[in-house]
Amino acid sequence: MSRIRDAALNRPLNEPVLLDAATEPVEAAPLGLDIRARIAEIDEARLRKDRLARLRRELAKRDYAGALLSDPMNIRYATGSRNMAVWTMHAPGRYVFVATDGPVVMFEFGTTRHLTEGLDTIDDLRTSIPWFYFLAGPRTEEKTALWANEIIALMAEHGAGNRRLAVDRCEPWGAQRLVDAGIRLYDAQEPLEQARMIKTPDEIMCLQLSMDVCDIAVDRIRRALRPGLTENQVWSILHETNIAHDGEWIECRLLASGERTNPWFQECGNREIQAGDIVAFDTDMVGPFGYLADISRSFVCPDKRPSADQRALYEIAQEQVLTNIELIRPGLGFRDFSERCWAVPEAYVPNRYMMMIHGVGFVDEYPTVAYLEDYADWGYDGHFEENMVVCVESYIGAVGGREGVKLEQQVLITANGAVPMSRAPFVDAMEP
Template identity: 50%
Template structure:
């Protein structure tokens, strides 16, 4: 069992908060957004996605709820004040945050909130934004938006404001991390590793997948994390194919257990690592074979990472997935990470012409390298993933969580 071999982690997350200058980190991120707006020729953006709002301003408010109830957004001009439109009676949440110059009440652009008044509210929303563009947009009649509801698009167009896509500038802004962001990411990963340790120590035949997965949730919240974005834990036959979220299935002795953290941890930063292990028994030769193949894929592709390497070249040089496992391959080769999975997403070589796009790895990108190995129609599958920092000399592994030594022998 795991606890007989190694017990990584400690009982609690300990770190010096002075390691991270929150004001400096917030200002860096806001400046990155403004710089990317300039590079793309835009004078302002309007952000609704809660993660984008948090990235740009350092403020948060009921992130999961706001994703489906669009009652919070921020106006960011290249030159002029940052104006946050917040949920009713929530102005106090941004007190003392230097990246927000003004807070105003938001209009909820949803039918559930406004019903027959939606057009009226959207008209008022558009009038407010048009006035800000007139004052701070330098004559530009375009505004970059990310997840603006349809009613907002229609109303802004009636005001003579053309909406353009903010995804490119915002994703490129988020891709390059500051030293403070890197430290925050390391802390978030450390928090998840403690939760993973608790999962490993608690795992036993007879408990359900949901029971085991809940330990990571509890641990993350206890250490000031936000939430877990997915439910990607499965056992036994449910590990193949991948993406079967955890259930009330009872875990059996000898089952392969595979999971992907997808943890939004302290400071909002993402921990995205995956591990697989066998519950309550020695691994079979087949389980070892799958694990060794997944490990080989991860390690081979990690070694390739370096600044200046193109995404296309990385895909071409990456470990070749055997035909046996190809149809069940993970959807991407690697991807960026910040507050969630982010730009870039690197396709496999075989998928590159259809799904891929080119670009270059740059220093201070955080990249997650993926592997899923499970044959189509096979009994089980192995999921491994490692989170890496691109450095001037190559790549640094951010996780310290061990692999299963007895499955690599």
């Protein structure tokens, strides 16, 4: 049944730490010497420099004078700076102005400026002017005017007459002040996503490191899995392992068991897992250096052998992922891929996963590849390129069926095709 074997299967993996009992906390997973050494090997200065250069090339292609970025993912890509990333996703009080041909001006919370001082990608460090209501309250209009005046002045000083500015997140009353000053606003997400699409050699090292940490966690989950544990207890193993190995956060709560595996996207809870239940999960793990490890696995809880129906679901999902991985190669168009891809059996089409492929970097990124029948609604074309990292998805579960299987493999696109980055059990994983 297997036609693809992970190229990294023989790579040594840190010994996992197991759950001792359902009611006891997980022992702290030791930071293995191999992981510690590999973290130290990452040339962070080169990583930052190369990413900033890629962004500036994309800005120059579009004749933008610069970019104004508030999204913490984009700030980190452009500068390498990290400060309360999850909090600032909903409280955008720090931002950066990146001149296409000029300085990088970082605006940081006054009491946290020390976190960014001395960073080689930042030329000018200033105190930010938060203008969202939580911090500005009834002074929002005043703070918005101060914020806008500073951005207008930067454009006048470093735009060389170019009034085209790429912006990612900006409340309309702030945007209007920039427009009234003669600045033309454009979506920064396009140049950012295009810059982030092709990974530098250091980014590939970071992505592989994050995946190796994820594999440790998946191995621990599989060894710890037994009847009586709750979904939340099992899910906590991924979090603990990630944090212990210098990782950062988990994007979602996608672990389900038994009948909660169909349909997909039910978040984990306090359900006790029973012997013979399918336990399916999607890691969405932001690991070391902020890079994503995004794989899905489905296991059967021990003390009861997999049923024929469970094996059939798994084999179909596995066939979809393996077949589609084989198709990927540099130069292949997204629509061409959709036309040639593995055909989902009719019984599973209504509950199929929302997309077949998506890009990976800090988080889920461009591109997404739609099923052919979805192109009229939201699909778009493009082509795969060498040094892209993408995830190949499958969910197989019939409407009204008791269970479903979720599988996903993260792959690096090389000159010779797609190479899986994970060594966590995938092929024939339901075999005893």
